Amino acid sequence: LHSSSFRAAPEDLDRSKDGINADVNWDELGFNLVKTDYMYVMRSCQGGKFTSGELNPYGDIKLSPSSGVLNYGQGLLEGLKAYRKKVGNGFVLFRPEENALRMQRGAERMCMVSPSVQQFVHAVKQTVLANKRWVPPYGKGSLYIRPLLLGSGPILGLAPSPEYMFLVFAVPVGKYFKDRLPSVNLSVSDEIHRATPGGTGGVKTISNYGSGLKAQVEAKYRGFTDVLFLDSVNKKYVEEATTCNIFIVKGNIISTPATQGTILPGITRKSIIEIGRDHGYQVEEGLVSIDELIDADEVFCTGTAVSVTPVSTITYCGQRFQFKTGVETVSHRLYNTLTAIQMGDVEDTRGWRMEI
Ligand code: COI
Numbered sequence: 001l002h003s004s005s006f007r008a009a010p011e012d013l014d015r016s017k018d019g020i021n022a023d024v025n026w027d028e029l030g031f032n033l034v035k036t037d038y039m040y041v042m043r044s045c046q047g048g049k050f051t052s053g054e055l056n057p058y059g060d061i062k063l064s065p066s067s068g069v070l071n072y073g074q075g076l077l078e079g080l081k082a083y084r085k086k087v088g089n090g091f092v093l094f095r096p097e098e099n100a101l102r103m104q105r106g107a108e109r110m111c112m113v114s115p116s117v118q119q120f121v122h123a124v125k126q127t128v129l130a131n132k133r134w135v136p137p138y139g140k141g142s143l144y145i146r147p148l149l150l151g152s153g154p155i156l157g158l159a160p161s162p163e164y165m166f167l168v169f170a171v172p173v174g175k176y177f178k179d180r181l182p183s184v185n186l187s188v189s190d191e192i193h194r195a196t197p198g199g200t201g202g203v204k205t206i207s208n209y210g211s212g213l214k215a216q217v218e219a220k221y222r223g224f225t226d227v228l229f230l231d232s233v234n235k236k237y238v239e240e241a242t243t244c245n246i247f248i249v250k251g252n253i254i255s256t257p258a259t260q261g262t263i264l265p266g267i268t269r270k271s272i273i274e275i276g277r278d279h280g281y282q283v284e285e286g287l288v289s290i291d292e293l294i295d296a297d298e299v300f301c302t303g304t305a306v307s308v309t310p311v312s313t314i315t316y317c318g319q320r321f322q323f324k325t326g327v328e329t330v331s332h333r334l335y336n337t338l339t340a341i342q343m344g345d346v347e348d349t350r351g352w353r354m355e356i
Pocket of ligand 1: 077078079080209242243244303304305306
């Protein structure tokens with residue numbers, strides 16, 4: 001299928017208005033690919049900006065073998081979620097402008113052309129509305145939205161791609177971790193690092209994820225849920241896991257690594273910092289050493305896909321350290337507040353929700 005050959009007519013889109021009728025077992029949702037109906041596609045003009053895009057049926061895309069993304073890794077991804085409202089029709093997005101701005105910062109770092117915030121948000125809304133039958137019932141999960149920016153133009157010598165493609169697809173999801181685990185076991189990666197100072201750790205390039213796979217696969221083979229990376233210079237400061245940011249709790253103090261170039265500035269991370277302060281905790285951003293981590297009362301991960309996930313154990317240098325989990329924890333309190341805001345259950349005093 002050549003995606004640009006199709007323009008969704010309004011009568012086609014009406015098909016998706018008939019409520020929750022997708023062939024999905026909503027009680028068994030994990031984080032697995034489910035093909036939905038439509039994706040949004042927008043192409044830049046040669047050497048220029050994005051103008052307008054359109055909905056296409058979800059399907060394969062056509063790319064030149066010499067495209068910038070395939071040859072030189074010019075690619076960025078984003079992730080955000082839409083929730084079905086508890087009462088009435090409609091859906092709620094969580095801080096989509098933040099994803100748009102993060103994509104713009106990534107595009108600047110990777111010498112790419114990016115959509116405007118308005119174009120990004122418009123594409124996300126269109127994708128959700130066109131796939132509305134795939135948005136899980138209230139309380140069963142969310143529609144995970146995956147925007148991609150790709151260097152699609154042909155190139156041979158190393159240089160920025162002459163053209164870019166912006167794509168948005170969406171998948172119904174539940175909990176991220178395998179077996180929908182309520183808490184996870186991490187191992188600290190001692191040899192492989194995710195990011196280096198001056199590198200791209202602070203933006204959401206596709207290559208940041210591919211380079212973490214080896215450590216993740218090895219950790220999973222040894223029975224861990226995921227891997228935690230240390231900084232590549234001192235090898236003693238905690239950075240993040242393969243897919244999420246990390247927080248520690250000690251008494252009334254919550255700490256998380258500062259975003260100084262090697263840490264992905266997560267939108268969930270940023271929201272949890274604010275929510276934590278509102279709940280009366282002292283929230284600090286700075287260096288978090290492995291010794292502080294080991295000594296913590298609680299450890300938890302944050303991210304769009306993982307939401308707020310408690311860490312029950314961390315294994316470092318052959319020793320296993322255990323942390324508090326369950327309903328009486330700080331992370332549980334923060335998770336409850338965050339998800340209540342995201343799902344539209346409490347008043348949105350910060351303007352984080354976008355209703356569509
Ligand atoms: C997200 O949490 O949205 C991400 O992009 C992480 C991804 C590897 C699932």
